[in-house]
Amino acid sequence: MPILEVRNISKCFGNTEVLKDISFSLEKGESLSIIGSSGSGKTTLLRCLNFLEVPDTGTITVNGNMIFDASDPESRSEKGIREKRLHFGLVFQSFNLFPQYTALENVTLAGMLLAKERPDYKSEKIRINEQIITNAKEILDSVGLSGKLDNYPHQLSGGQQQRVAIARALALNPDILCFDEPTSALDPELTGEVLRVIRELADRKTTMIIVTHEMSFARMVSGNVLFMDEGVTVEYGPPEQVIAHPREERTKRFLERYFENENN
Ligand SMILES: Nc1ncnc2c1ncn2[C@@H]1O[C@H](COP(=O)(O)OP(=O)(O)O)[C@@H](O)[C@H]1O
Ligand SMILES: [Mg+2]
Known part of the structure; x- marks a missing residue:
């Protein structure tokens, strides 16, 4: 049984559909990397998992328990929200320490x-x-x-x-530790220091979802990679596919741009 199953999550802000029918699952001890351009909906997806946003459609199941079902009004309410949130740990780009x-x-x-x-x-x-x-x-x-x-x-x-x-x-x-671009605010030396810590967590089989722009890191630590563009899953699969041998044109273009910038 997967530790996390996300099914058909959608989210609109006003008339803009920021997430469209996102689904994935995560096994215990596995890490998922989420990649994609700025504005593609990555942060919104993490915020939905932490109930900082309420998805318009879809379900979220942790350890076999459906903790969220968008079609159930009680599930959408604030009731029990703290217990739900405790399934997920969140690490932001800006550390937000007191x-x-x-x-x-x-x-x-x-x-x-x-x-x-x-x-x-x-x-x-x-x-x-x-x-x-x-x-x-x-x-x-x-x-x-x-x-x-x-x-x-x-x-x-x-x-x-x-x-x-x-x-x-x-x-x-937490059952699942989520990172939202954990090194984007750091210079290269400090980035390496933080990525090493996350890599050790992966080695110790911490279940993680990592939104990142560090492709070689994502390739190293993740069981699966999800490439999002404009709120949809364009490609989802092992890093050997999505990052090393992408099948979709949109993924290829994103990665080409990424590696061009990296080489400059
Ligand atoms: N609270 C909000 N209200 C309205 N629009 C939002 C809100 N949060 C995010 N958006 C919009 O949703 C889109 C996806 O944003 P975001 O999830 O932050 O993308 P990413 O993290 O991939 O850069 C963007 O167009 C953004 O402007
Ligand atoms: Mg973001």
């Missing part, structure tokens, strides 16, 4: 807030919070930041801040 909190605090913050709702919180508060801190330290260590726990965002490089953002998403133990 400037007033340290790296460690940025990673523990959401977990500590959620823990307050646990029925055993009052009696177990100290133990629960200690566990959240221990877990956060382990994750920060795994992204190479064990020496930066007490640093504030302004004391960290862009690459380090993005690694904190990755740790923050991992700390809530």
Whole structure:
């Protein structure tokens, strides 16, 4: 059973259909890369998965549970939206760390807030919070930041801040970790640093959806690649097909432009 099944997702803004009938599935431990020009709908698709936008049509199924069905009004409501969102971790291009909190605090913050709702919180508060801190330290260590726990965002490089953002998403133990152009705001050196961390996550079989412009990286880490253009899936398949041997004219043209720019 796939960990994620996305079926027939469409989304309009006004009269513009930004997503048209997008479907894909993801096996546990697999990574999907989404590529496509600016404005093709990649961010909107991730936002739909996180219920920051409500799709007009389609279904989303996680671990065999249909968590969203556009034809069901209850499913479209805010009810249970937090639990639904917790299936997905999100890492944005702009790291969005809280400037007033340290790296460690940025990673523990959401977990500590959620823990307050646990029925055993009052009696177990100290133990629960200690566990959240221990877990956060382990994750920060795994992204190479064990020496930066007490640093504030302004004391960290862009690459380090993005690694904190990755740790923050991992700390809530999502089923699927989503990245929206995680290195687009970084210079080449820091880009390499962040891509290495994501690659290690792939090696450790973290299930991920990665919107990226880094084609050689996408080729290395993804089980499948989805090429979107103007809200439609033009090509979907293994990287050896979509990136190395595209079948569709639109994919070929996109990649030609991409590699031309890269060589300049
Ligand atoms: N909240 C919104 N309201 C209206 N139009 C939007 C909104 N968000 C995105 N769009 C439009 O949807 C299209 C796809 O945008 P986006 O998903 O950000 O593409 P990408 O991430 O591939 O660059 C663009 O034309 C964009 O202007
Ligand atoms: Mg985008």
